[in-house]
Amino acid sequence: GESVGLHLPTLSVQEGDNSIINCAYSNSASDYFIWYKQESGKGPQFIIDIRSNMDKRQGQRVTVLLNKTVKHLSLQIAATQPGDSAVYFCAETDSWGKLQFGAGTQVVVTP
């Protein structure tokens, strides 16, 4: 039969505010997590990663938090800008580096 299209959750954020994007992962054995950003017409772009032995990692304007107890990952973007408008994916990987992606979150930055 015809597959149902994924309805991406949308996060609408005002320019200058902080954004928080959440992701639930499935495999408790996953050891490495990555956030990717995908702009329209482009491939996913690496943002930040974190290993399972950490619970927080900071980059430039971005912070990733990992809660292994509830298998939850979040990406925080500080002072969101129009260029941050994109679809954000979390991905988990096993030891072979095969990425398993979440469904994605559409971030829309409004002026």
Next chain:
Amino acid sequence: KAGVTQTPRYLIKTRGQQVTLSCSPISGHRSVSWYQQTPGQGLQFLFEYFSETQRNKGNFPGRFSGRQFSNSRSEMNVSTLELGDSALYLCASSFTGTRLTDTQYFGPGTRLTVL
């Protein structure tokens, strides 16, 4: 350093035809992975190649195949195309694909439309 390149960027084919997509990894990267992205299924792993050998495979039918050359460039082939094969096909490269922190970098993708 040049990024991952994929050719062609756009393709239109009809049902029953076959198609070959090409991926050139970042210089020095030896692992190449392929993903399919559709609105219905999201991003799904197809297969991964390292040193000309398929090392990992996703849950796709045998119509989807690939190969890797000695210069690490990779091709994927889809035979007997179906309407459902319409998708964005993404290639990602990394140094070895085995270490947990060996980041995969994606190309811009090939948009395949099957009519």
